[in-house]
Amino acid sequence: MNDLPEKFEEFEDARRNGFLTVKNLKDDGKNIVGMFCAYTPKEVIYAAGAYPVSLCATSEETIPDAEKHLPKNLCPLIKASYGYALTDKCPYMYFSDMVVGETTCDGKKKMYELLGEIKDTHVMQLPQTQDKDHAMKVWRSEVEFFIEKLEKKFGVKVTEDNLKEAIKLTNEERILLKEFYGLGKLTPPPVTGYEMFQVLNGANYTFDKAQQNARLRTIIDDLKRKHEDGESQVSVDAPRIIITGCPIGGVADKIIKTIEDAGAVVVANENCSGAKNLEELIDESTDPVDAIAKKYLNIPCSVMTPNNGRGELLKKMVEEYRADGVIDVILQACHTYNVETHQMKNVVTKEGKKSYMSIETGYSPSDLGQIKTRIEAFLELL
Ligand code: BJ8
DSSP states (O other): OOOOOTTHHHHHTHHHHHHHHHHHHHHTTOEEEEEOSTTSOHHHHHHTTEEEEEOOOSOGGGHHHHTTTSOSSSOHHHHHHHHHHHHTOOHHHHHOSEEEEESOSHHHHHHHHHHTTTSOEEEEOOOSSOOTTHHHHHHHHHHHHHHHHHHHHHTOOOOHHHHHHHHHHHHHHHHHHHHHHGGGGSSSOSSOHHHHHHHHHHGGGOOOHHHHHHHHHHHHHHHHHHHHTTOOSSOTTOOEEEEEESOOTTTHIIIIIHHHHTTOEEEEEOSTTTHHHHSSOOOTTSOHHHHHHHHHHTOOOTTSSSOHHHHHHHHHHHHHTTOSEEEEEEETTOHHHHHHHHHHHIIIIIISOOEEEEEEEOSOGGGHHHHHHHHHHHHHTO
C-alpha cells in the first residue's frame, strides 16, 4: 500500500464497516434492498427511500453449502451469492428487506428461484438485446414494475422529483469515480490498479454518499498533486494492462496483485467494477424513468446479444489508457464471457494491435501458481 491519504483506507474497509452502518440504518427504521448486478437501477431504490447494497458474492467460504443445492459446474459468483443467503453469513443479506435480481445469465436467473424461497426476491426481466424500440419498451416497463413493487413493499410513493434527486446523487458519484479511475490514463499512474480496485469496490458499501464524494475529491486532488510533483510508486516503464471480463471481486488478489507484483500496472477496468458500469451517466434533462431505463439497458455485458458496446468501449479504453495489453478474466463456467473471448481477442489484437490473454479461474487459490506463470510469460512478451 502506498502513502495515500488516510481517508483512502476507509474505502478498503468499507465492506466490513458497512455491516454496522446497515444495522444502524435498520435500527433507525430504514429499508434495505440487496442487489447483485450492475443492471439494478439503484436510483429507483433511493427514490423509494431505501438503501441499495451489494450482497456478498466474492468468497469461496459458502460455496460447499451452495453446492448442496446447485451444481458444482456453475460460476463461483452465483454459488457464493446463494451460499451466503443459505447460510445466513452475509450481514447485508440478513438486513435486506428484499433482494432484486435480473434475468442476466441462465445460472443467475435459475438461482434466483431458489433464493426466492429464502428471501423476498424480485426479478426484473432484462431483455437480452439493446434495441432502442422493443427492448427499451420492455425494460422501461420493468423499471416501472419495480417502482410499483417497492411502493407496495415499503408503503411509499415514488415521485418524479424523488427519481430526479436520486439520479443527481448517483451521477455525482459516477462523475467522481470516473475522474478517479481516469487517473490511470496518466504516465505513470499515481495510483496502482489494486488501490484503484479497493476504492471502486468500497463505493458499493458506502451509505453516506455526500461524505464519500468529499473523500473522493480529496483523494483525486492529492493524487493529481503527486503526479505533478513526479511522485508515483509505479515505474514509468511499467507495462500498462486493462482488465476486462467478469466481475473480479472474488479474484482481485489473484489477478491484480499478481500482475502488479510482476512489475506491470493495471491502468483500468472495463468490467463491472469500472467503466462498463460507470462510463455512461443518466440523462438529467429528460423523463427520469426513460433516462434510467436507457442507462442500464446500454450496459455492455456479455448477457446481451449482440454485445457490440463491449468491444467499442474496450477499443476506446485501449487507446485512451495507452494499454500494452488486455487480460480477460473469465469466472469458471461463465459461458457468455467465455464465448466472447474470441471477439475480444480480435478487438484487442487485430483492431487495437495490442496483446491479449484470457484467464479462466475461480475463487479457490489452487491455481495461483499457474496464473502467476501465465501472467509473467504474457508480460515478458509485451
Ligand atoms: S452486468 S457482468 S454484474 S451480469 S453470474 S454473467 S460471471 S456466469 S456477474 Fe454480471 Fe451484471 Fe453482467 Fe456485470 Fe458470468 Fe457468473 Fe453469470 Fe456473471
